[in-house]
Amino acid sequence: MQEIMASFFVECEELHEALTDALQMMADGEHDVETINVAFRAVHSIKGGAGAFGLDDLVSFAHQFETVMDGCRSGDLGITDDLVQLFLRCGDFLSDLIRCSRDSDDINTSVAEGLIGELAGYVPDSGDDGPEETVDFQPTTLSLGDLGPGGPALDLPADLPPLPDLPPLGDLPPLDATAHPDTATTGPRQGLSVTFKPEHELYESGNEPLFFLRALADLGPCDISLSFDAPDDLVDLAKSGHRLSWQIDIDTEAGPADVHEIFEFAVGLCQIDVTERTAATAADAAPDLPAPPADDAPPPDTPAPKITTPAKPAAKSAPKTATKASPTVRVDLERIERLVNLVGELVINQAMLTQSIAEENIPPNSPVSAGLDEFMQLTRNIQESVMMIRAQPVKSLFQRMSRIVREASTAVGKSVKLVTEGDTTEIDKTAIECLADPLTHMIRNAVDHGLESSEKRLETGKSKQGEIRLAAAHRSGRVIIEVSDDGGGINREKVRSIAESKGLVSPDAALSDSEIDQLLFLPGFSTADAVSNLSGRGVGMDVVKTQITSLGGRITIDSVPGKGTTFSISLPLTLAVLDGMVVTVAGETLVVPVNAIVESLSLERKDLNPVSPGQTVLCVRDQFVPVLDLGRELGYRNAICVDDGAIALLISPEEGILVAMLVDSIEDQRQVVIKGMQESYGRVPGVAAATILGDGKVALILDANDLVQNAAGANLTEAERKAS
Amino acid sequence: MTHPNDQDAKPAGPDSGDPTEFLSFRIGDDEYSVDIMSVREIRGWTQTTSLPHSPSFVRGVINLRGTVLPVIDLAMRLGLAETDPEDRNVIIVVDAGERVMGLRVDAVSDILSFTKDQLQPPPDVASPATESFVKALTILDERMVRMLDLSTVLPGIEEIAA
Numbered sequence: 001m002q003e004i005m006a007s008f009f010v011e012c013e014e015l016h017e018a019l020t021d022a023l024q025m026m027a028d029g030e031h032d033v034e035t036i037n038v039a040f041r042a043v044h045s046i047k048g049g050a051g052a053f054g055l056d057d058l059v060s061f062a063h064q065f066e067t068v069m070d071g072c073r074s075g076d077l078g079i080t081d082d083l084v085q086l087f088l089r090c091g092d093f094l095s096d097l098i099r100c101s102r103d104s105d106d107i108n109t110s111v112a113e114g115l116i117g118e119l120a121g122y123v124p125d126s127g128d129d130g131p132e133e134t135v136d137f138q139p140t141t142l143s144l145g146d147l148g149p150g151g152p153a154l155d156l157p158a159d160l161p162p163l164p165d166l167p168p169l170g171d172l173p174p175l176d177a178t179a180h181p182d183t184a185t186t187g188p189r190q191g192l193s194v195t196f197k198p199e200h201e202l203y204e205s206g207n208e209p210l211f212f213l214r215a216l217a218d219l220g221p222c223d224i225s226l227s228f229d230a231p232d233d234l235v236d237l238a239k240s241g242h243r244l245s246w247q248i249d250i251d252t253e254a255g256p257a258d259v260h261e262i263f264e265f266a267v268g269l270c271q272i273d274v275t276e277r278t279a280a281t282a283a284d285a286a287p288d289l290p291a292p293p294a295d296d297a298p299p300p301d302t303p304a305p306k307i308t309t310p311a312k313p314a315a316k317s318a319p320k321t322a323t324k325a326s327p328t329v330r331v332d333l334e335r336i337e338r339l340v341n342l343v344g345e346l347v348i349n350q351a352m353l354t355q356s357i358a359e360e361n362i363p364p365n366s367p368v369s370a371g372l373d374e375f376m377q378l379t380r381n382i383q384e385s386v387m388m389i390r391a392q393p394v395k396s397l398f399q400r401m402s403r404i405v406r407e408a409s410t411a412v413g414k415s416v417k418l419v420t421e422g423d424t425t426e427i428d429k430t431a432i433e434c435l436a437d438p439l440t441h442m443i444r445n446a447v448d449h450g451l452e453s454s455e456k457r458l459e460t461g462k463s464k465q466g467e468i469r470l471a472a473a474h475r476s477g478r479v480i481i482e483v484s485d486d487g488g489g490i491n492r493e494k495v496r497s498i499a500e501s502k503g504l505v506s507p508d509a510a511l512s513d514s515e516i517d518q519l520l521f522l523p524g525f526s527t528a529d530a531v532s533n534l535s536g537r538g539v540g541m542d543v544v545k546t547q548i549t550s551l552g553g554r555i556t557i558d559s560v561p562g563k564g565t566t567f568s569i570s571l572p573l574t575l576a577v578l579d580g581m582v583v584t585v586a587g588e589t590l591v592v593p594v595n596a597i598v599e600s601l602s603l604e605r606k607d608l609n610p611v612s613p614g615q616t617v618l619c620v621r622d623q624f625v626p627v628l629d630l631g632r633e634l635g636y637r638n639a640i641c642v643d644d645g646a647i648a649l650l651i652s653p654e655e656g657i658l659v660a661m662l663v664d665s666i667e668d669q670r671q672v673v674i675k676g677m678q679e680s681y682g683r684v685p686g687v688a689a690a691t692i693l694g695d696g697k698v699a700l701i702l703d704a705n706d707l708v709q710n711a712a713g714a715n716l717t718e719a720e721r722k723a724s
Numbered sequence: 725m726t727h728p729n730d731q732d733a734k735p736a737g738p739d740s741g742d743p744t745e746f747l748s749f750r751i752g753d754d755e756y757s758v759d760i761m762s763v764r765e766i767r768g769w770t771q772t773t774s775l776p777h778s779p780s781f782v783r784g785v786i787n788l789r790g791t792v793l794p795v796i797d798l799a800m801r802l803g804l805a806e807t808d809p810e811d812r813n814v815i816i817v818v819d820a821g822e823r824v825m826g827l828r829v830d831a832v833s834d835i836l837s838f839t840k841d842q843l844q845p846p847p848d849v850a851s852p853a854t855e856s857f858v859k860a861l862t863i864l865d866e867r868m869v870r871m872l873d874l875s876t877v878l879p880g881i882e883e884i885a886a
Contacts, residue, residue, distance in 0.1 A: 345790055588774065634776035677785065681794040684775050690785060690792040698773040698785045698792055 008049045009102045010330070015042040016095050020399045023087050031079045039087070040069045046094065055101045058094075061112055065090050068122045077122055086122075090115055092403050192219075192252060194259055195273040197245035202269035213246065215262045220252030249277070333429065336389055343383045344673040348692050350379050351670060355694035380671065391426035394472045394481070397435060398423045401470055404440050408447040415454060415464055416447055421471035427479045431571055434551050435481070438544040442483045442567055443468065445541070450485035450565055460562065462486065475570075484566035490559040492516045499525065517557040521545040554705070572688070580672040580701060582693070583647070583663040586636035589699045590663075591672050591691055596704040598650040598658065600666065607648075618648060618660045625650065629662045633686060633707055651704045659708050674701065685710050743839045748869055749816065749829040751799045752807075756829070756870045757836060762818050766832055769813040779879070783809070783828055788817065795826035801877060802857055820874040827877075836869065838862055843871065 019042035025035050047062035069087070071077035093115055100107045194216060198209055216222055229243045252258075256274040263272050354372060362368050398420045409416035451457075451466035458464055471482045492513060499505040499519045511519075519525060523542040548555045553571035580591035581600075601620065608627060610616050616627040627648070631637040648660040672691035675698075677684065688703035746757035772784030772795050781800040785792045795815055800806055807830075815826040843860040859873035 348790065636774075636776070675790075675792045677792050677794070681775075681785070681792075685777050687776065690773070692787045692790065692792075696787050697771070698787045700773065700775070 005053060005102075007330075008053060009098065011049065012046055012098045015045050016091070016098065017396055017399060018042045019046075019091055019094070020402070023084065023091050024399075024402065026079065027081075027084050027088060033073065036069065036073050036079075040066060040073055043069060043094070046098070050101070057107050057109075057112065058097050058101050061090075061097055061116060062094065064116045064119045064123075065094065068119045071123065083122065086115075086118055088406060090119065092406065095403075191277040192250045192254065192256065192259060193273075193275045193277050194248040194250065195245065195271070196248060196263075197271040198266075199269055199271070202266060205269060207266055207269065209244075209246070212262060212266070213248065216248050216250060216259065219254045219258060219262075220250045222251075223249040245271075331389075336386070339386055340390065343379075343386050344675075346379055347383065347671055347673050348694075350376060351672075351694035352696070383671075388426075390429050392429050392432055393424050393426050394432060395423040397432050397439065398470055398472075400436060401439055401443050404443045405447060405468060408444050409466075412448055413453075414447060414451055414466055416451060416466045416468060419467060419469045421469065422473045425472035425474060425479065427472070427571065431479070431551055434547065435569075435571075438547045438569070439470075439481070439483065441541070441544050443470075446483060446485040446487070446565070449487075451487040456488075460488075479571045481569040481571070482566055483569075484564055486564040489561040489563055489565055490517055490520070490557070491561075492559075495519055514557070517559060520557065521555075578672060578674060578701070580670065580691070581649070581666060582668040582670065582672075582699070583630075583649070584665050584667060585634070585663050586631040588634075588636055589667065589693065589697065590630070590634075591699050591701045592649060592661075592663075592704060593688070593701065594669060596651050596702075598652050601648045601650065601660075603646045603648050603662070620650065620658070620660070623658065625658045625660045627660045627662060628708065630702075630707075631662070631664075633710070651708070661704065661707070672699075672701065743837045746836045746838065746869075746871060747816070747832065748834045748836050749814070749832045751802070751804060751830050754804075754870070755833065755867055756798070756802075756872055758816070758818060758827075758872050758874060760835060762820055762874055764817040764819050764824065767815045767817065767826070769809055769811055769815060769828070780806075781879075786815070786826065788826075793817065793824065793826050795828055796878065798827045798829050798877070801879075818874055818878070820878050823878055825878050836864060846870075 019039050022035050022039035022042065026039070043062050043066045047059055047066060050058035050062060065087075068077065068083075072079055072083070077083070093111060097107060097112070099105070196209070196212065198207070202209070213222070213224060217224075225247045227245050227247065229245070256276065259274045260272070263270065354376075357368060357372060402418050402420070405416055405418040446468050447466075451468070452460070452462075454464050457466065467486045469482070469484045469486075471480075471484075473480050496505070496511065496516050496519070499516075499522070500507050502525065504522050504525060505511065505519060520541045521544075525541065545555055548569055548571070551571055553569055555567060555569050557565065557567055559565040579594040581594050581597060583590050583592055601618075603618075607618055608616050609619065617624040618627050619625075629637075645665070647663050647666055649663060650658050650660055652658055672693070674689045675691055677687075677690050684700075686703055686707040687700045688706070689701045690698050691701055693699050745760040747760045747763050748755055748757035750756075767788075770786050772786050774784040775782060775794075778784075781797050783795040783797045785794050787793075797806075809828065813828055813830055814832055815828055816832065817824065817826050842862050844862065846858050846861055856876045857872055858870045860871040862869050862871070
């Protein structure tokens, strides 16, 4: 039961996502019937499931919710903005209810009553449809095992003619056609035609067709016939096992779903066609064949006369077929993790193989080399597919944020609209989970501090409604998530004076605008004059920054006074494998991610021009580019030493900025497996991770942007150190 | 192995406490040891990949069957004279709770078994650093053996990243 409950709650999450989606579309002005239907169905399914588990609070709330929505569906209620807002709030509360039910927490009944009361205001006469509605999800009792004499008549409406008494199944005589006209009048569902054709695999996997036939016979009186598709040649007999097929006509009230349930564990092992017989076909389908009783199903070696199956034409229009596959599979994340690790090992192994083949001096056009190329291709495909399993669209995350915006804006009395972009962008599942908290903080900050009050907005000529934009995109191998508002921008003077008053920065320090913005990330910083419910307790941006950094990401601020503020989070795709350029610097082998490199240049000594002590520039197509010697940055050597033939890798840490990174030589370009060092060692500045090369040595993977930032932002780190 | 049956089998007297086994090794002429239960494996010396901006006692990282293992030069960690790695040196892979690291030592010498009574706390005169690294001393065949406290010998993540 616990397991079923758990899967119900997982389903609830999915349903709630669909509901939120539909409601959001309604909020955006989409009022067509299908959208409302989607929302209605989601709530209805949640209610149905909750009813089965006896979650009464959930049921009663969902019921009221659904009733009002049903009014919209039928057109009795006009959809107004207020109503949609109410729906949205109800949707939020519904998710709370689901969570509380799952964790067996206490439910805030006052909120529930308030919302139910509001909803009730929309229902014309909310009294009479309650009981009737609840019938929908009452568990239907099917008395399947009880099909002895008079069995099929058990649950039939009273006004139908009684069925003839049927003898017990065991000694069931062949059904004669005269029985059918009676059964045919019992309603539209008086029988099923099942064609059961086992595949070879069914026999191989040890299944016994007889058991299926018996199970079918439990549904009702059966008329079973066997047909044998004789091979032309006895030699063919061994090749294909599916020469036998059964045609079963059952007089039952059970639907096709019940039949499929019987064959549930044989899906893919046999062909099943189920059709509901209409009155006419039912009569036709009962030829006077001497069909043996169910328990005495014909042994496979007695070819029964072939019968024509009247159900065949209808089979095409049958609502369900046995080959229906479930669209998703829920897999334990740990298993995927293991798969990812194994693929990582595979890539290392392949690199080692490549290296040893190269050492054997095998000619490049030999079958071995060709095979190796194919192997590399396959490895890459496998690895990409594995990564795709872990990736998930950020949509669910963004949906949660729309709720935060609603709650936050109500709390501070601002009118805020959330615009999301790129919610199909896929990022790693773990990253999605870890991003929820920081994003919540940032959204609340944006609503509370970022946006001005409505009056102030009108004064400055902005629309009354503030806008918060949440955007996700893939950019050069990283995921960029931006939270922006169209508020007043960061008040840098205020930030600075607060930082000074809190002793976070010395009063005489010369700070650029972006350095002042960075002060927001210092621990213990809070700009709100009054501590509000939402934010301003001084635990905010520094925690956000720590969380983002622990994911291997970076966070930057871009603020224009009067126009708004944009926080961008840049995360690695957290793929376990990346394309790397293997380079050497001062005898050390390093890996630079290929996606960080804009271009590579071969240098001569004269290309480098010293500008000031310790600063050198390189002239690339009439543009002066600062030079960063990798050996010196990493502490491998003290001075730039450039021999002719050294290589400059041009990297672009930000749009429009180029930095040249000097290396001694480029060895190779290949896929490398990322091996984290954070857990065992900690973060190394400028180094993203490590990898293992084909010769078994460890090489460091550089974080080019971090290197540049460390070189450029040395002053700021100084300031931060002083501050802390 | 501190299984009760094992203890009974040992000749240790009832008053001497539970015997503990230590892996002893040499650095220069001195003998050190660590609790054998924290030793995962002993490997021959392999060339390390040095890490930028790391403290001097961090030799770098090595590939330990697919994982990246940081290696500490124990001599430098303990403030002893720096020596260049030789092929005869060994790396003792130790597991101290959450962290697994390699310790570069000159050579592994023996497995010793001591009871608690035989161990003495280091005298107060020891310098603050050594005192925190060495948690006990004992005499074996007129040689002094130092028991290292791995929780302090292995640098914390803050200590390295600072």
